[in-house]
Amino acid sequence: MREGLLGKYSGAVPRYTSYPTAPHFHEGIGCDKYAQWLQNLGKGQDISLYIHIPYCDRLCWFCACHTKHTLKYEPITAYLEALHSEIARVGGLVDRDAKVSAVHFGGGSPTMLKPEDMIALMAALREHFSFRDDAEISVEMDPNDLDDARYDALAAIGMTRASLGVQDFNPDVQKAINRIQTFEHTRGVVEAVRARGVHSVNCDILYGLPYQTLETLEATVRDILSLAPDRIALFGYAHVPWMKKHQTMIPEEALPGVEMRFRQMNRAAEMLVEAGYEAIGIDHFARPGDKLAIASREGRLRRNFQGYTDDAADALIGLGASSIGQLPEGYVQNMPATGEYQKMALGQGLTVVRGIELTxxxxxxxxxxxxxxxxxxxxxxxxxxxxxxxxxxxxxxxxxxxxxxxxxxxxxxxxxxxxxxxxxxxxxxxxxxxxxxxxxxxxxxxxxx
Structure with missing residues (x-):
């Protein structure tokens, strides 16, 4: 019966990580308004921080994130200088009685940062914001970036959750999306972070990828399950070449149709539930003892720009180029272009260029x-x-x-x-x-x- 409804309900709609969604933000919200909203945060309120690192040392063709490819570190060094300036300015506007309950490093590839830069960035956050003792620190990781020094730096900043993008382990699929990442390498990353005391590991799986079949997806799910991650996100590949030009590198004729996508989604979900994971919302799965599963059972599940979360913070502050913030009064977005972002951050410190005030x-x-x-x-x-x-x-x-x-x-x-x-x-x-x-x-x- 469900497959008979596909034609009617599979149209293009937002993912609803916010409402109103980002296309409806406008330039009437700028730095002055943002400063007022930041100053309104105060005692008894929790805040989350999202730090965006918009660089990768390889460009995955499936990716819809705001990032750019670089093989040189100089652009990252310049970007970090601007990011530190923004952190100081934003932190100076937020009341010290507002406490940080969660930090998420996203990208791009945050693990591209040199170990000393990772440590310095977290030190700056702790200098300019007040943290709760039990604050969650999560990091999106590219296994190809990592070495012992970076693992040690991630432990030094207090990482509590490692998030690994897997997508699919099949070599043909990986070649088609320009994401070569072996199962053995990924397993090594999971073992390395767990050896350093990180007890929460999240893995992302994509369905609807080029050359992906039910059989290749099933094999990937079995491999992922062997790693025993605490959380698994099962996302449908979003093919948006009009917005992300590098997706034109993916042969559209190799993409599965909507009926096959639907079968892939259902089969992967079935396998995860059979393995003991609880279904969370529309695309997440967690072990019963995981905080996300507990929040779901207790009716405390939330949704923001990172997807499903148990974070109950009153505000999400986005730091870095293109980052989106969510405050009680509305949403704001930083300048997306890294060069312009750096000029604004090194000048006035605030970089908001659009947003929306909520009615x-x-x-x-x-x-x-x-x-x-x-x-x-x-x-x-x-x-x-x-x-x-x-x-x-x-x-x-x-x-x-x-x-x-x-x-x-x-x-x-x-x-x-x-x-x-x-x-x-x-x-x-x-x-x-x-x-x-x-x-x-x-x-x-x-x-x-």
């Missing part, structure tokens, strides 16, 4: 969409309690959608709008029903399955 309607719909993405349901009573003056708008939309939908993807149960088991693979498309910006046509998105 009550935005907050209400953001809550609805996050609830659907995290819990596959939202409560009318909760909505009325939080947004008493405007909740009936969304409730009426929910009732109308259920009444007009004959596919069995959603239902009304105990004053809740719920996505059914049939509808769960199409959660992004169902969440899009409540997106009041989507009809404006801004932005192009990847397919929903």
């Amino acid at each position: 009550d309607n935005d907050r209400m719909r953001a809550q609805v969409i996050e609830d659907l993405m995290c819990r596959f349901a939202f409560s009318f009573a909760d909505l009325r309690n939080r947004f008493p003056e405007i909740a009936e708008r969304v409730i009426a939309e929910a009732r109308q959608y259920v009444a007009s939908n004959g596919d069995g993807v959603c239902e009304l149960v105990n004053d809740q709008f719920r996505i059914t088991e049939t509808g769960k693979p199409f959660t992004r498309s169902i969440a899009a029903v409540f997106d009041s910006y989507l009809s404006t046509g801004k932005g192009r998105h990847s397919i929903a399955v």
Whole structure:
């Protein structure tokens, strides 16, 4: 039955790591507004930090991240100088009574940094922000960058979670996406970080890649399971060559069609659940004792620009070129171009060039969409309690959608709008029903399955 619904629910929609989504940010939000929002953070509030390193020493053709290829370290040195300047300026605006509960180093490839630069960067963060003693420190890792000195530096900065992109171990698939990474090498990375006391390891798997078959994906999943990671993310490859030109290097005729993508997704998910992992939201899996699984069972699961998280911070501060921040008042994004970012950071320290200030309607719909993405349901009573003056708008939309939908993807149960088991693979498309910006046509998105 589900495969019969693919044509209707596999259209291009956002991934909903934010609402409103980034295409709707505008230049009316700049550095002055951002400074005000930072100064509003204060005692009793937790903050997360995201640090973006927009460089790689190889360019993976499947990647949709904001990054650039470099074989020289000089550009990274110049970038780090600007990043340190931004850290000092932003940290100076945030009340010291606001505590950092989580730090995420993303990219690009943060593990390209020299060991001494990793340590200096964390030292700068600790100098300019107040940290909780139990703050989570997660790092996206490229196994091809790593050596003993970098492993030791990651241990020195207090890394608590290692995140490894695997994608697929099949050599033909790896060649087609320009990501050569053997299973043996990846296993060595997992063993090295665990030997240094890192007890949480996350692995990313992609389906929908060129030349990928059910058999190659099954082999990759078996290899990943042998590493016993604490979390596994199962993402569908987002083919967006109009936005990321290097994706034109991928032969489109080698990409699996939507029905095969759907079968790959379901088979990989089935294997992970059979191995004892709990399904988290639409694309994550975790061991039952993992914090993410516990947060999911307790209804505390959240969603932000890093995907699913148990981080309950009041604000996410993005540092580095193109980084996006989420504050109680709205979203901000830093200058994406690294050269311009560096000029702004070394000048005034702040680098925000666009964003959006949230209305009550935005907050209400953001809550609805996050609830659907995290819990596959939202409560009318909760909505009325939080947004008493405007909740009936969304409730009426929910009732109308259920009444007009004959596919069995959603239902009304105990004053809740719920996505059914049939509808769960199409959660992004169902969440899009409540997106009041989507009809404006801004932005192009990847397919929903």
